[in-house]
Amino acid sequence: MTRRFNGTIDVDARDSTPDWEPYLQPVAPEGAPNVLYIVLDDVGFSAMEPWGGLIETPNIRRLAERGLTYTNWHTTALCSPTRSSLLTGRNHTTNGMACIAEATVGFPNGNGHIPFECATIAEVLGERGWNTYMLGKWHLCPSDEMNLASTKRNWPVGRGFERYYGFLGGETNQWYPDLVYDNHPVEQPALPEDGYHLTTDLTDKAIEFIRDAKMITPDKPFFMYFCPGATHAPHHAPREWIDRYRGRFDEGYEAYRERVFARQKELGIFPGGAELSPLNPYAGEQSPDGKPWPPLDVVRPWDSLSDEERRLFARMAEVYAGFLSHTDHEIGRLLDHLEESGEFDNTIVVLVSDNGASGEGGPNGSVNENKFFNDIPDDIEENLRYLDELGSPATYNHYPVGWAWAFNTPFKMWKRYNFEGGVADPLLVSWPAGIAASGELRHQFLHATDIVPTIYDILDVELPGTVKGYPQVPLEGVSFRSTFESDDVPTPKESAFFSMLGSRAVWHKGWKAVTVHPTIAGWGAFDQDRWELYHTDADPTESRDLAAEHPVKLQEMIGHWFHLAGMYHGLPLVDATAAEVLSDPTRPQVAPPRGKYVYYPGTAEVPESAAVNVRNRDYAIAVETHIDTSDAQGVLFSHGARFGGHALYVKDGRLHYVYNFVGSNVQTVVGDEPVPTGDVVLSAAFVKDGDGMPTTGTLSLYIDDRKVGEGAITTQPGNFSLVGEGLNVGQDPASPVTEDYPGASPFAFTGGTIKAAIVDVSGEPFVDLEKEATAMMARE
Numbered sequence: 001m002t003r004r005f006n007g008t009i010d011v012d013a014r015d016s017t018p019d020w021e022p023y024l025q026p027v028a029p030e031g032a033p034n035v036l037y038i039v040l041d042d043v044g045f046s047a048m049e050p051w052g053g054l055i056e057t058p059n060i061r062r063l064a065e066r067g068l069t070y071t072n073w074h075t076t077a078l079c080s081p082t083r084s085s086l087l088t089g090r091n092h093t094t095n096g097m098a099c100i101a102e103a104t105v106g107f108p109n110g111n112g113h114i115p116f117e118c119a120t121i122a123e124v125l126g127e128r129g130w131n132t133y134m135l136g137k138w139h140l141c142p143s144d145e146m147n148l149a150s151t152k153r154n155w156p157v158g159r160g161f162e163r164y165y166g167f168l169g170g171e172t173n174q175w176y177p178d179l180v181y182d183n184h185p186v187e188q189p190a191l192p193e194d195g196y197h198l199t200t201d202l203t204d205k206a207i208e209f210i211r212d213a214k215m216i217t218p219d220k221p222f223f224m225y226f227c228p229g230a231t232h233a234p235h236h237a238p239r240e241w242i243d244r245y246r247g248r249f250d251e252g253y254e255a256y257r258e259r260v261f262a263r264q265k266e267l268g269i270f271p272g273g274a275e276l277s278p279l280n281p282y283a284g285e286q287s288p289d290g291k292p293w294p295p296l297d298v299v300r301p302w303d304s305l306s307d308e309e310r311r312l313f314a315r316m317a318e319v320y321a322g323f324l325s326h327t328d329h330e331i332g333r334l335l336d337h338l339e340e341s342g343e344f345d346n347t348i349v350v351l352v353s354d355n356g357a358s359g360e361g362g363p364n365g366s367v368n369e370n371k372f373f374n375d376i377p378d379d380i381e382e383n384l385r386y387l388d389e390l391g392s393p394a395t396y397n398h399y400p401v402g403w404a405w406a407f408n409t410p411f412k413m414w415k416r417y418n419f420e421g422g423v424a425d426p427l428l429v430s431w432p433a434g435i436a437a438s439g440e441l442r443h444q445f446l447h448a449t450d451i452v453p454t455i456y457d458i459l460d461v462e463l464p465g466t467v468k469g470y471p472q473v474p475l476e477g478v479s480f481r482s483t484f485e486s487d488d489v490p491t492p493k494e495s496a497f498f499s500m501l502g503s504r505a506v507w508h509k510g511w512k513a514v515t516v517h518p519t520i521a522g523w524g525a526f527d528q529d530r531w532e533l534y535h536t537d538a539d540p541t542e543s544r545d546l547a548a549e550h551p552v553k554l555q556e557m558i559g560h561w562f563h564l565a566g567m568y569h570g571l572p573l574v575d576a577t578a579a580e581v582l583s584d585p586t587r588p589q590v591a592p593p594r595g596k597y598v599y600y601p602g603t604a605e606v607p608e609s610a611a612v613n614v615r616n617r618d619y620a621i622a623v624e625t626h627i628d629t630s631d632a633q634g635v636l637f638s639h640g641a642r643f644g645g646h647a648l649y650v651k652d653g654r655l656h657y658v659y660n661f662v663g664s665n666v667q668t669v670v671g672d673e674p675v676p677t678g679d680v681v682l683s684a685a686f687v688k689d690g691d692g693m694p695t696t697g698t699l700s701l702y703i704d705d706r707k708v709g710e711g712a713i714t715t716q717p718g719n720f721s722l723v724g725e726g727l728n729v730g731q732d733p734a735s736p737v738t739e740d741y742p743g744a745s746p747f748a749f750t751g752g753t754i755k756a757a758i759v760d761v762s763g764e765p766f767v768d769l770e771k772e773a774t775a776m777m778a779r780e
Contacts, residue, residue, distance in 0.1 A: 006021065027129045036223075070442045087159075089145040090568075098499065114140060126223075128461060147609070184604065241325055246318060264409070288525045291523055296360075353426050357404040414742060473761045504517065621648055626752055635732040640661055643721065649732075
């Protein structure tokens with residue numbers, strides 16, 4: 001709000017009256033509480049202790065004992081959409097986040113840009129005297145804006161956060177993360193061998209941010225949005241945390257569900273008459289034109305697995321559990337700091353998971369997700385070789401879908417779906433200074449849109465009519481502050497709208513209607529969807545479909561879905577296949593593709609989404625150098641990491657090129673002549689030998705225009721890494737493309753200088769959109 005100057009101005013300042021009021025910083029009300037969001041990723045309903053889970057989370061349990069555990073809170077089924085609602089109090093489609101930020105469409109409901117008319121809570125509280133901090137996963141700007149050439153309007157510092165430290169995309173390597181500090185990428189402060197892990201780093205920074213301001217203004221409150229990458233894939237955790245769970249999941253996912261459901265009934269989370277949902281309830285469904293239910297979303301029964309598969313799958317669950325417990329430990333460090341500094345009691349802590357447990361591991365799980373993205377099946381024998389390295393920097397792993405089903409007990413389905421397994425998620429609220437009740441359950445139906453209105457209600461903040469000059473869309477959630485008093489208080493909410501990748505649902509006054517429609521399957525024919533009907537007040541696990549018994553009620557609910565879709569910009573619906581999503585020719589690009597790209601040393605890493613595309617085409621990499629000594633060595637050019645990538649480097653006086661095919665086949669071509677001193681162009685050129693997939697061809701090495709080496713290689717059909725390490729000149733930082741480097745990463749080039757690296761792709765590309773798109777969508 002602009003304040004009017006009320007002083008007087010004369011020729012001489014001695015005769016003028018100052019007025020500082022228009023220029024003062026905003027000041028929060030005396031005694032205003034801090035607000036801490038802790039947003040976990042893909043955790044699922046029943047992994048953690050307060051919801052009956054068997055994974056040890058003592059610090060999250062500590063929050064539950066000093067706060068309220070909600071058992072009927074709902075998300076949007078995917079990361080970006082839920083996070084947009086958590087920050088704005090509006091529905092995901094109102095926010096332009098109908099899907100993840102990488103899957104934008106040119107319509108108001110799914111363009112990937114939260115309108116400035118939907119201000120974030122950081123924007124609102126920052127203007128009222130709160131410091132605002134964000135740590136971890138953002139995932140709220142489209143791919144074309146996640147680079148240094150793009151506008152930063154949709155980065156955290158563009159949406160109200162004064163300070164940011166984390167990663168912009170949907171996931172990152174926990175050992176070698178893609179870090180951004182405020183508005184620029186930075187290298188991680190240490191390496192895994194020195195004890196580095198991203199969650200620990202984020203916690204250190206969170207404590208640092210709080211201390212930095214509290215040392216100066218001890219009474220100024222803060223809003224912190226703390227979003228570790230846990231437990232989204234890849235599942236990475238220190239070995240000692242993983243080994244705590246050795247043997248605990250050997251009975252399999254069906255047994256886990258039985259044990260957890262019994263605990264949930266004992267705790268009062270579900271009534272005694274609630275039922276456990278069945279295995280694969282929709283595996284036999286078909287589209288109107290005969291398409292099968294996606295194999296990705298079918299669980300293999302535990303008793304159908306071989307002994308080796310059981311060993312592998314159990315270890316994958318142990319890794320996930322260790323990852324979650326390690327995250328709980330780091331949350332505990334943050335809570336301990338609040339306790340020790342006297343801030344905990346007057347801090348409103350909201351802890352959630354952004355959607356159900358992830359089914360993207362498919363029936364068999366993976367030790368390197370990049371295989372799946374490249375349409376290359378995991379091999380059980382190869383996976384078993386990595387059994388003892390799961391969770392380490394040597395793997396990029398994800399558990400099989402059976403564990404997603406288990407960690408969503410007692411619900412069916414998982415992330416992406418609007419059945420309860422995708423949208424019923426953990427919520428804790430702790431505020432010792434303001435909530436008299438503690439250690440109690442709450443069963444009221446609530447939604448992600450309701451968090452912001454509740455915080456505003458507690459803080460006595462009214463959403464202004466305009467924020468930063470933009471007229472505001474009214475809040476679409478409701479405050480649930482009334483539920484702090486008792487579990488007997490009725491839910492303040494009447495309706496909730498759900499739509500994700502073709503899966504639809506609506507909740508209204510205790511009833512829920514949901515479509516039997518798979519996600520990213522391309523079924524279409526929405527007018528022929530089969531709807532199921534549940535009375536969730538009496539049947540919270542969606543076990544008894546009442547559609548046939550109550551056809552009038554079902555039609556009423558379907559009509560209500562369309563009514564809400566009109567209110568919240570829910571149309572058009574998109575259930576496109578991954579290839580169709582990726583090949584959208586109308587989607588913006590930061591720069592149009594060109595035939596030649598020039599890259600320089602000493603610059604920020606270029607993300608793969610903004611880098612040259614060498615997939616399935618001829619390409620040449622030429623590096624202009626001046627070699628000072630015959631001992632020159634190091635990386636000239638690199639793109640990717642140990643799970644897929646390529647690099648050109650000098651070692652032992654010879655030119656080397658390596659192509660790492662999805663981490664399984666490290667193909668190296670070595671020059672047969674020494675690299676001379678002086679001005680020299682060092683090159684690698686690939687010529688494909690056909691249009692088969694994966695693409696094969698000949699890689700030739702050159703010193704100036706003289707061929708010095710040649711070898712046959714096979715290249716990946718899809719991305720090296722969708723949100724992982726990008727392109728560098730003069731080094732290969734973080735996870736190296738090859739272990740052939742004589743020293744530790746980044747094996748920076750020494751003994752000469754690099755002027756530039758030129759990548760020529762002027763030949764016609766052959767791009768398999770199905771492979772690329774399957775890669776992108778499977779990640780989420």
